[in-house]
Amino acid sequence: MQDNRNCNSCEPVLNALLKKAKEDKVETVWDRARAMQPQCGFGEMGVCCTNCSMGPCRIVKISPDGPKKGICGATEDIIAARNLARSIAAGAAAHSDHGRDMAEALLDSVEQKRPVKDKEKLKFLAEEWGIETSNGGIEELAAKVAKTALEEFGKPFGHLRFIERAPKKRKEIWEKLNVIPRAIDRDVVEVLHSTHMGCDADYRNIMNSAVRAALSDGWGGSMIGTELSDILFGTPVPHEVEANLGVLKKDSVNIVIHGHEPTLSEAMVIAVNDPEMLEIAKSQGAESINLVGMCCTGNEISMRHSVPMAGNFFQQELAIITGAVEAMVVDVQCIMPSLTQVSKCYHTKLITTSRKAKIPGAIHMEFDDKKPVECAKRIVQEAILNFKNRTGNILIPEEKSKGKVGYSLEAIIKILDGVTNTFAHPSGTVKPLADAIKSGVVRGAAAIVGCNNHRVPYDECHVELAKELIKNDVLVVTTGCGAHACIKSGLMSDDTVKLAGKGLATACSLLKIPPVLHMGSCVDISRILKLVSMVANYMDVDIKDLPVAAAAPEWMSEKALSIGTYAVASGIYVVLGVSPQITGSENLTKYLTSDMENVYGGKFDIEPDPVKAARKILNHIENKRKLLQI
Amino acid sequence: MVKISFNKDLCMGCKTCELACAAAHSRVKSIMGAIKENKISRIRIKKVSGKIKLEQCMLCKNPKCMDSCPTKSLSKDENGTVKVNYLTCTGCGLCKEACPFGAIVLEPFPTLCDRCEKAPEPLCARACPTKALKVKAV
Numbered sequence: 001m002q003d004n005r006n007c008n009s010c011e012p013v014l015n016a017l018l019k020k021a022k023e024d025k026v027e028t029v030w031d032r033a034r035a036m037q038p039q040c041g042f043g044e045m046g047v048c049c050t051n052c053s054m055g056p057c058r059i060v061k062i063s064p065d066g067p068k069k070g071i072c073g074a075t076e077d078i079i080a081a082r083n084l085a086r087s088i089a090a091g092a093a094a095h096s097d098h099g100r101d102m103a104e105a106l107l108d109s110v111e112q113k114r115p116v117k118d119k120e121k122l123k124f125l126a127e128e129w130g131i132e133t134s135n136g137g138i139e140e141l142a143a144k145v146a147k148t149a150l151e152e153f154g155k156p157f158g159h160l161r162f163i164e165r166a167p168k169k170r171k172e173i174w175e176k177l178n179v180i181p182r183a184i185d186r187d188v189v190e191v192l193h194s195t196h197m198g199c200d201a202d203y204r205n206i207m208n209s210a211v212r213a214a215l216s217d218g219w220g221g222s223m224i225g226t227e228l229s230d231i232l233f234g235t236p237v238p239h240e241v242e243a244n245l246g247v248l249k250k251d252s253v254n255i256v257i258h259g260h261e262p263t264l265s266e267a268m269v270i271a272v273n274d275p276e277m278l279e280i281a282k283s284q285g286a287e288s289i290n291l292v293g294m295c296c297t298g299n300e301i302s303m304r305h306s307v308p309m310a311g312n313f314f315q316q317e318l319a320i321i322t323g324a325v326e327a328m329v330v331d332v333q334c335i336m337p338s339l340t341q342v343s344k345c346y347h348t349k350l351i352t353t354s355r356k357a358k359i360p361g362a363i364h365m366e367f368d369d370k371k372p373v374e375c376a377k378r379i380v381q382e383a384i385l386n387f388k389n390r391t392g393n394i395l396i397p398e399e400k401s402k403g404k405v406g407y408s409l410e411a412i413i414k415i416l417d418g419v420t421n422t423f424a425h426p427s428g429t430v431k432p433l434a435d436a437i438k439s440g441v442v443r444g445a446a447a448i449v450g451c452n453n454h455r456v457p458y459d460e461c462h463v464e465l466a467k468e469l470i471k472n473d474v475l476v477v478t479t480g481c482g483a484h485a486c487i488k489s490g491l492m493s494d495d496t497v498k499l500a501g502k503g504l505a506t507a508c509s510l511l512k513i514p515p516v517l518h519m520g521s522c523v524d525i526s527r528i529l530k531l532v533s534m535v536a537n538y539m540d541v542d543i544k545d546l547p548v549a550a551a552a553p554e555w556m557s558e559k560a561l562s563i564g565t566y567a568v569a570s571g572i573y574v575v576l577g578v579s580p581q582i583t584g585s586e587n588l589t590k591y592l593t594s595d596m597e598n599v600y601g602g603k604f605d606i607e608p609d610p611v612k613a614a615r616k617i618l619n620h621i622e623n624k625r626k627l628l629q630i
Numbered sequence: 631m632v633k634i635s636f637n638k639d640l641c642m643g644c645k646t647c648e649l650a651c652a653a654a655h656s657r658v659k660s661i662m663g664a665i666k667e668n669k670i671s672r673i674r675i676k677k678v679s680g681k682i683k684l685e686q687c688m689l690c691k692n693p694k695c696m697d698s699c700p701t702k703s704l705s706k707d708e709n710g711t712v713k714v715n716y717l718t719c720t721g722c723g724l725c726k727e728a729c730p731f732g733a734i735v736l737e738p739f740p741t742l743c744d745r746c747e748k749a750p751e752p753l754c755a756r757a758c759p760t761k762a763l764k765v766k767a768v
Contacts, residue, residue, distance in 0.1 A: 037643075037676070037677035038641075038643030038675060038676070038677040038682055039643060040642065040643055040644040040645065041641075041642025041643050041644060042642055042644050042759075043644075058644075058759060060759050060760055062640050062642065062760045063640055063760045063761045063762075065761070066759060066760060066761070067759075
């Protein structure tokens with residue numbers, strides 16, 4: 001737990017609202033983290049096993065006469081690997097279930113004759129999957145694509161279709177190691193099976209199962225989530241949005257939408273723009289309805305509708321503490337159960353909408369995919385009617401920043417098309433990007449993703465790392481809570497090129513992009529996978545040969561573990577700012593941080609200091625450049 | 631007099647000692663019993679400015695808690711532990727403030743480590759998985 005925060009953008013917001021929290025006697029995540037100290041070392045090292053009721057067992061490494069095996073005989077390697085694999089499977093399950101919901105939403109939209117937004121993308125995907133596109137209408141095609149996507153979760157034979165997007169050399173590595181995911185649900189189930197008591201006892205084999213489940217997330221569930229969301233709700237295009245808690249408005253009904261799946265948030269966007277709703281709001285004395293997004297839902301709707309981004313994971317309680325939020329509407333993932341306690345201290349209504357995530361003390365208004373807008377309108381009305389209950393105890397921070405978001409893969413390629421020679425080169429390729437990297441103008445690219453974690457300074461790790469990388473001519477792409485951190489600190493505005501190295505600054509000015517690109521929510525890391533695959537294919541190399549890296553400086557969730565694992569298994573060097581719970585097993589730690597490189601070409605590294613992490617990434621990029629002889 | 635030594639380098643912060651203590655002072659001698667009976671632990675593992683710290687009665691030679699008690703409700707037992715007279719104690723908390731080790735918690739009367747006098751050995755030390763807590767009979 002660290003208290004020193006130097007992030008200029010977040011610090012005033014944080015300090016003001018934490019002071020208010022203290023005055024209002026509201027407990028926040030930072031208070032609970034402090035109260036939790038010391039945190040149990042056994043859990044921290046991953047050597048506590050509760051997989052059967054002979055346990056709990058723990059491996060005592062620190063004293064010579066402590067038990068070195070669980071009651072069943074499981075060693076520290078087995079216990080740590082099983083625990084990690086189960087976390088990865090849970091992360092993959094969360095992302096993939098999000099993907100499944102998107103497929104079901106696509107099917108529902110066909111049934112209710114709601115048109116899809118991106119017909120081109122639908123056709124491309126149908127062609128990619130070998131679905132006949134010539135006969136039948138768009139609805140029929142959408143239904144076929146949705147059904148095919150749903151089959152990916154439980155098909156009994158074959159392997160995932162999106163695996164074909166990976167470079168040939170990558171597929172060969174996966175084939176050799178037998179980690180090609182077959183069906184998403186099956187690979188998650190297999191991890192749960194093989195980590196059951198008395199099953200897999202080889203930590204390397206356990207990790208192989210975990211890698212398969214993780215790949216079924218990145219090249220499966222997440223990719224389905226991203227592609228189908230784009231088809232349903234439109235593929236994002238670059239535009240400017242506002243970010244940070246200053247986007248809340250004093251005289252409007254403020255609704256914060258928080259969670260992950262864009263189905264709910266898209267309906268909310270329609271509902272708040274309904275004239276009828278606006279009229280009710282005005283009758284209640286409010287000027288307008290102000291919808292703002294938080295966490296990955298915030299990313300999704302800011303990418304597609306310029307809805308302001310209220311903040312990331314650690315800001316969810318602070319949003320309510322402002323006293324100006326009429327309703328916080330949540331669906332799934334990363335929603336702190338503490339929100340009910342915080343909202344009880346103010347007039348804010350916490351509204352849960354998913355049957356997968358109910359919170360005692362919250363109002364549950366289940367979201368029905370079959371009647372999305374009606375559901376959203378009911379929720380908005382509930383928020384509006386709460387406006388009159390607002391008290392005078394309000395503090396809306398003034399801080400807000402502007403930045404450009406909406407860099408989907410399609411948008412990036414369109415931008416790159418702008419600098420290709422129309423006569424000599426085909427459009428729709430990543431040639432200009434590959435050329436810039438080859439020539440050394442841009443040294444490489446790094447993805448900064450992940451959450452917030454009390455173990456490292458809040459937001460600062462994302463921001464400092466991004467600054468250090470762009471200073472050294474490395475293009476940064478971000479998603480998730482890392483993207484929130486970057487936009488809040490102004491790293492996505494046009495004048496950020498001042499902070500970039502000369503080469504990167506020139507390239508960015510030419511393309512009119514910021515040096516830190518917002519690519520979406522956490523499932524949208526699949527966009528980054530597709531981008532690196534395209535660059536690798538264009539340069540006729542494997543992903544592991546590219547001068548690219550990834551970092552999760554403040555990660556905390558199981559989803560982040562799954563992301564890290566599929567990135568490493570895809571050949572990417574991943575620097576984690578917080579150590580996973582594996583340090584109790586030297587063998588497993590060595591496997592993840594070194595041996596994996598010999599097998600997959602990517603590996604994990606652990607470095608909490610953002611400047612040192614940047615140094616490691618830069619060294620890695622320069623090494624790869626040398627090997628490529630560019 | 632039973633002294634307990636604490637090696638903070640061995641402590642993993644798992645707080646098994648706290649659970650064992652609460653269980654030992656419950657009627658049914660179990661963690662569930664302790665939770666039901668609202669029994670609190672008389673030993674606490676804390677982290678103060680990044681360092682692990684133990685809060686437990688140190689059996690001082692001249693206990694400050696006893697000196698500070700306005701009703702003289704605290705007395706030293708023959709085995710060195712400090713006992714509370716619940717008939718006269720008012721729960722004012724001056725003893726808690728006087729203790730330099732933060733060993734006293736009011737619930738509402740002061741709770742102090744009794745070195746598990748009814749058990750063969752202090753159960754916190756017996757429960758410690760890393761032997762960071764060790765019994766030293768003096």
